[in-house]
Amino acid sequence: MKTEYAIQAKNISKTFHITEDAHNTVKHRLFNLFKPSKAKKVLALKPMDFEVKKGECIGLIGSNGCGKSTLTRILSGVYPTDTGKININGTTMLMNLGVGMSHELTARENIYVASSVLGLKIKQVDELFDEIVDFAELREFIDTKIKYFSSGMKARLAFSIAVNAGADIMFLDEIFAVGDMKFQEKAVRVFEMSWIKGKTVILVSHSMDIIQKYCNRTAYLKNGELVYYGDTEHALNLYKQDNQIVVEESLVL
Numbered sequence: 001m002k003t004e005y006a007i008q009a010k011n012i013s014k015t016f017h018i019t020e021d022a023h024n025t026v027k028h029r030l031f032n033l034f035k036p037s038k039a040k041k042v043l044a045l046k047p048m049d050f051e052v053k054k055g056e057c058i059g060l061i062g063s064n065g066c067g068k069s070t071l072t073r074i075l076s077g078v079y080p081t082d083t084g085k086i087n088i089n090g091t092t093m094l095m096n097l098g099v100g101m102s103h104e105l106t107a108r109e110n111i112y113v114a115s116s117v118l119g120l121k122i123k124q125v126d127e128l129f130d131e132i133v134d135f136a137e138l139r140e141f142i143d144t145k146i147k148y149f150s151s152g153m154k155a156r157l158a159f160s161i162a163v164n165a166g167a168d169i170m171f172l173d174e175i176f177a178v179g180d181m182k183f184q185e186k187a188v189r190v191f192e193m194s195w196i197k198g199k200t201v202i203l204v205s206h207s208m209d210i211i212q213k214y215c216n217r218t219a220y221l222k223n224g225e226l227v228y229y230g231d232t233e234h235a236l237n238l239y240k241q242d243n244q245i246v247v248e249e250s251l252v253l
Protein backbone atom coordinates (compact mmCIF):
# COMPACT_ATOMS: atom_id res chain seq x y z
CA MET A 1 0.00 0.00 0.00
CA LYS A 2 1.29 3.46 -0.91
CA THR A 3 2.15 5.69 2.09
CA GLU A 4 0.10 8.85 2.21
CA TYR A 5 2.04 11.88 3.38
CA ALA A 6 0.63 14.93 5.14
CA ILE A 7 3.94 16.79 4.91
CA GLN A 8 6.91 16.29 2.63
CA ALA A 9 9.67 18.86 3.00
CA LYS A 10 12.97 18.57 1.16
CA ASN A 11 16.11 20.59 1.88
CA ILE A 12 14.34 23.35 3.84
CA SER A 13 16.37 25.92 5.79
CA LYS A 14 16.00 29.33 7.41
CA THR A 15 18.39 32.16 8.18
CA PHE A 16 17.25 35.28 10.02
CA HIS A 17 19.01 38.58 9.39
CA ILE A 18 19.00 40.77 12.44
CA THR A 19 20.53 44.14 13.25
CA GLU A 20 22.10 44.56 16.63
CA ASP A 21 22.11 47.97 18.32
CA ALA A 22 19.86 49.75 15.82
CA HIS A 23 20.51 53.43 16.63
CA ASN A 24 16.98 54.64 16.29
CA THR A 25 16.79 57.06 19.20
CA VAL A 26 18.60 60.42 19.39
CA LYS A 27 20.34 59.38 22.61
CA HIS A 28 21.48 56.12 21.08
CA ARG A 29 22.79 57.92 17.99
CA LEU A 30 24.74 60.49 20.02
CA PHE A 31 26.43 57.86 22.15
CA ASN A 32 27.19 55.62 19.17
CA LEU A 33 28.22 58.18 16.53
CA PHE A 34 31.19 56.16 15.33
CA LYS A 35 29.80 52.73 16.00
CA PRO A 36 27.72 51.41 13.07
CA SER A 37 24.85 48.99 13.67
CA LYS A 38 25.96 45.39 13.32
CA ALA A 39 24.16 43.04 10.97
CA LYS A 40 24.01 39.46 12.15
CA LYS A 41 22.86 36.22 10.57
CA VAL A 42 21.14 33.55 12.63
CA LEU A 43 21.05 30.15 10.95
CA ALA A 44 17.88 29.02 12.71
CA LEU A 45 17.37 25.86 10.60
CA LYS A 46 20.14 24.02 8.80
CA PRO A 47 19.08 22.28 5.56
CA MET A 48 16.90 19.28 6.37
CA ASP A 49 14.30 16.87 5.01
CA PHE A 50 11.16 16.30 7.05
CA GLU A 51 8.26 13.98 6.29
CA VAL A 52 5.10 13.23 8.24
CA LYS A 53 2.64 10.51 7.29
CA LYS A 54 -1.09 11.14 7.43
CA GLY A 55 -2.50 10.46 10.90
CA GLU A 56 0.86 10.45 12.66
CA CYS A 57 1.54 12.30 15.89
CA ILE A 58 5.10 13.61 15.70
CA GLY A 59 7.05 15.07 18.62
CA LEU A 60 9.46 17.98 18.23
CA ILE A 61 12.03 18.35 21.00
CA GLY A 62 15.22 20.29 21.74
CA SER A 63 16.65 23.03 23.92
CA ASN A 64 15.52 26.67 23.86
CA GLY A 65 16.39 28.33 20.57
CA CYS A 66 17.18 25.10 18.68
CA GLY A 67 14.64 25.90 15.93
CA LYS A 68 11.41 24.07 16.91
CA SER A 69 9.08 27.05 16.46
CA THR A 70 10.87 28.12 13.28
CA LEU A 71 10.31 24.65 11.79
CA THR A 72 6.59 24.63 12.68
CA ARG A 73 6.20 28.16 11.30
CA ILE A 74 7.84 27.20 8.01
CA LEU A 75 5.79 24.02 7.65
CA SER A 76 2.54 25.84 8.44
CA GLY A 77 3.32 28.62 5.97
CA VAL A 78 3.86 31.47 8.45
CA TYR A 79 7.48 31.91 7.24
CA PRO A 80 8.70 31.14 3.73
CA THR A 81 11.56 28.64 3.53
CA ASP A 82 14.88 29.97 2.18
CA THR A 83 15.66 26.78 0.28
CA GLY A 84 13.97 23.57 -0.84
CA LYS A 85 10.35 22.63 -1.29
CA ILE A 86 7.35 21.79 0.90
CA ASN A 87 4.30 19.74 -0.06
CA ILE A 88 1.36 19.96 2.33
CA ASN A 89 -1.58 17.63 1.92
CA GLY A 90 -4.50 19.17 3.84
CA THR A 91 -5.44 22.26 5.82
CA THR A 92 -3.03 23.38 8.53
CA MET A 93 -3.36 25.26 11.77
CA LEU A 94 -0.53 26.48 13.93
CA MET A 95 -1.38 26.87 17.54
CA ASN A 96 0.85 28.84 19.78
CA LEU A 97 0.33 32.09 21.56
CA GLY A 98 -1.98 33.80 19.12
CA VAL A 99 -0.05 33.21 15.90
CA GLY A 100 -2.41 33.25 12.94
CA MET A 101 -4.89 35.51 14.66
CA SER A 102 -5.13 39.24 14.25
CA HIS A 103 -4.74 41.18 17.49
CA GLU A 104 -6.74 44.13 16.15
CA LEU A 105 -9.79 41.92 15.54
CA THR A 106 -12.30 40.69 18.10
CA ALA A 107 -12.64 37.03 19.06
CA ARG A 108 -15.79 36.85 16.89
CA GLU A 109 -13.98 38.29 13.85
CA ASN A 110 -10.99 36.02 14.41
CA ILE A 111 -13.24 32.96 14.46
CA TYR A 112 -14.60 33.89 11.02
CA VAL A 113 -11.22 34.81 9.53
CA ALA A 114 -9.33 31.79 10.89
CA SER A 115 -12.12 29.37 9.94
CA SER A 116 -12.28 30.67 6.38
CA VAL A 117 -8.50 30.28 6.12
CA LEU A 118 -9.14 26.64 7.06
CA GLY A 119 -11.51 26.43 4.10
CA LEU A 120 -14.93 26.79 5.77
CA LYS A 121 -17.80 28.72 4.19
CA ILE A 122 -19.53 31.50 6.18
CA LYS A 123 -22.60 29.30 6.65
CA GLN A 124 -20.49 26.48 8.10
CA VAL A 125 -18.82 28.94 10.50
CA ASP A 126 -22.28 30.20 11.54
CA GLU A 127 -23.23 26.63 12.43
CA LEU A 128 -20.03 25.98 14.39
CA PHE A 129 -19.83 29.40 16.01
CA ASP A 130 -21.53 28.56 19.34
CA GLU A 131 -19.55 25.37 19.74
CA ILE A 132 -16.26 27.23 19.21
CA VAL A 133 -17.20 29.98 21.70
CA ASP A 134 -18.49 27.58 24.35
CA PHE A 135 -15.54 25.24 24.07
CA ALA A 136 -13.14 28.17 24.48
CA GLU A 137 -15.31 29.46 27.38
CA LEU A 138 -15.00 32.99 26.03
CA ARG A 139 -18.62 34.06 25.45
CA GLU A 140 -18.24 37.06 27.74
CA PHE A 141 -15.33 38.34 25.66
CA ILE A 142 -16.58 37.48 22.20
CA ASP A 143 -16.64 41.12 21.02
CA THR A 144 -13.37 42.10 22.68
CA LYS A 145 -10.25 42.64 20.57
CA ILE A 146 -7.89 39.79 21.30
CA LYS A 147 -5.01 42.16 22.03
CA TYR A 148 -6.67 42.47 25.45
CA PHE A 149 -6.70 38.69 25.97
CA SER A 150 -4.26 36.85 28.22
CA SER A 151 -1.98 34.34 26.50
CA GLY A 152 -4.09 31.49 27.89
CA MET A 153 -7.29 33.02 26.47
CA LYS A 154 -5.69 33.38 23.03
CA ALA A 155 -4.47 29.79 23.13
CA ARG A 156 -7.97 28.59 24.12
CA LEU A 157 -9.54 30.45 21.21
CA ALA A 158 -6.98 29.10 18.70
CA PHE A 159 -7.35 25.55 20.05
CA SER A 160 -11.13 25.71 19.91
CA ILE A 161 -11.15 27.03 16.32
CA ALA A 162 -8.74 24.34 15.14
CA VAL A 163 -10.54 21.50 16.88
CA ASN A 164 -14.04 22.55 15.83
CA ALA A 165 -13.22 23.83 12.36
CA GLY A 166 -11.24 20.68 11.77
CA ALA A 167 -7.74 21.42 10.50
CA ASP A 168 -6.21 18.27 9.00
CA ILE A 169 -2.69 19.02 10.20
CA MET A 170 -2.25 20.64 13.58
CA PHE A 171 0.97 22.19 14.82
CA LEU A 172 0.66 22.41 18.58
CA ASP A 173 3.45 24.55 19.99
CA GLU A 174 3.47 24.12 23.78
CA ILE A 175 -0.32 24.07 23.79
CA PHE A 176 -0.47 22.12 27.04
CA ALA A 177 1.71 24.64 28.83
CA VAL A 178 -0.88 27.43 28.51
CA GLY A 179 -4.45 27.74 29.72
CA ASP A 180 -5.49 27.03 33.29
CA MET A 181 -5.67 23.55 34.79
CA LYS A 182 -9.30 22.98 33.83
CA PHE A 183 -8.69 23.96 30.22
CA GLN A 184 -5.52 21.88 30.04
CA GLU A 185 -7.48 18.79 31.10
CA LYS A 186 -10.10 19.55 28.48
CA ALA A 187 -7.40 20.14 25.86
CA VAL A 188 -5.81 16.78 26.65
CA ARG A 189 -9.18 15.01 26.33
CA VAL A 190 -9.97 16.64 23.01
CA PHE A 191 -6.44 16.16 21.81
CA GLU A 192 -6.76 12.42 22.38
CA MET A 193 -10.06 12.42 20.49
CA SER A 194 -8.73 14.45 17.55
CA TRP A 195 -5.74 12.22 17.32
CA ILE A 196 -7.91 9.14 17.24
CA LYS A 197 -9.98 10.73 14.50
CA GLY A 198 -6.91 10.42 12.29
CA LYS A 199 -5.61 13.96 12.28
CA THR A 200 -1.96 14.67 11.78
CA VAL A 201 -0.31 16.35 14.73
CA ILE A 202 3.10 17.94 15.20
CA LEU A 203 3.57 18.46 18.89
CA VAL A 204 6.24 20.82 20.25
CA SER A 205 6.81 20.29 23.94
CA HIS A 206 9.39 20.54 26.67
CA SER A 207 7.43 17.90 28.57
CA MET A 208 9.05 14.52 28.06
CA ASP A 209 5.96 12.80 29.51
CA ILE A 210 3.63 14.32 26.92
CA ILE A 211 5.97 13.44 24.04
CA GLN A 212 6.35 9.89 25.33
CA LYS A 213 2.62 9.46 25.81
CA TYR A 214 1.41 10.65 22.42
CA CYS A 215 4.15 10.61 19.79
CA ASN A 216 4.97 7.59 17.68
CA ARG A 217 7.99 9.33 16.14
CA THR A 218 10.01 12.26 17.40
CA ALA A 219 12.40 14.76 15.85
CA TYR A 220 15.28 16.04 17.95
CA LEU A 221 16.72 19.42 16.94
CA LYS A 222 20.04 20.73 18.18
CA ASN A 223 21.37 24.19 17.19
CA GLY A 224 19.10 24.27 14.15
CA GLU A 225 20.10 20.81 13.00
CA LEU A 226 17.84 17.78 12.77
CA VAL A 227 20.11 15.33 14.59
CA TYR A 228 17.60 12.49 14.90
CA TYR A 229 14.13 11.67 13.59
CA GLY A 230 12.57 8.34 14.46
CA ASP A 231 11.71 6.24 17.49
CA THR A 232 10.44 8.49 20.33
CA GLU A 233 12.23 6.57 23.10
CA HIS A 234 15.55 6.93 21.30
CA ALA A 235 15.02 10.64 20.58
CA LEU A 236 14.23 11.30 24.24
CA ASN A 237 17.32 9.38 25.35
CA LEU A 238 19.57 11.39 23.02
CA TYR A 239 18.07 14.63 24.30
CA LYS A 240 18.47 13.57 27.92
CA GLN A 241 22.10 12.47 27.34
CA ASP A 242 22.93 15.86 25.80
CA ASN A 243 21.31 17.68 28.69
CA GLN A 244 22.62 15.80 31.68
CA ILE A 245 22.90 18.25 34.54
CA VAL A 246 26.34 18.09 36.08
CA VAL A 247 26.13 19.04 39.74
CA GLU A 248 29.43 20.12 41.26
CA GLU A 249 30.39 17.84 44.13
CA SER A 250 30.99 20.84 46.35
CA LEU A 251 27.35 21.85 45.89
CA VAL A 252 26.00 18.48 47.00
CA LEU A 253 25.27 18.49 50.71
Ligand SMILES: Nc1ncnc2c1ncn2[C@@H]1O[C@H](COP(=O)(O)OP(=O)(O)OP(=O)(O)O)[C@@H](O)[C@H]1O
Nearest residue numbers: 016018042044062063064065066067068069070071
Ligand atom coordinates in the same frame (compact mmCIF):
# COMPACT_ATOMS: atom_id res chain seq x y z
N1 LIG B 1 11.66 36.27 13.83
C1 LIG B 1 12.94 36.04 14.16
N2 LIG B 1 13.91 36.92 13.86
C2 LIG B 1 15.20 36.69 14.16
N3 LIG B 1 15.64 35.57 14.80
C3 LIG B 1 14.71 34.66 15.13
C4 LIG B 1 13.32 34.82 14.83
N4 LIG B 1 12.64 33.74 15.28
C5 LIG B 1 13.56 32.93 15.82
N5 LIG B 1 14.81 33.47 15.73
C6 LIG B 1 16.07 32.84 16.18
O1 LIG B 1 16.12 31.54 15.59
C7 LIG B 1 16.61 30.59 16.52
C8 LIG B 1 15.57 29.47 16.70
O2 LIG B 1 14.45 30.02 17.40
P1 LIG B 1 13.11 29.18 17.67
O3 LIG B 1 12.11 30.14 18.23
O4 LIG B 1 12.75 28.44 16.45
O5 LIG B 1 13.60 28.16 18.80
P2 LIG B 1 12.74 27.14 19.70
O6 LIG B 1 13.43 25.84 19.60
O7 LIG B 1 11.31 27.19 19.33
O8 LIG B 1 12.96 27.75 21.17
P3 LIG B 1 12.05 27.66 22.51
O9 LIG B 1 12.15 26.27 23.05
O10 LIG B 1 12.74 28.66 23.41
O11 LIG B 1 10.66 28.09 22.15
C9 LIG B 1 16.95 31.35 17.79
O12 LIG B 1 18.33 31.65 17.77
C10 LIG B 1 16.12 32.61 17.69
O13 LIG B 1 16.77 33.67 18.33
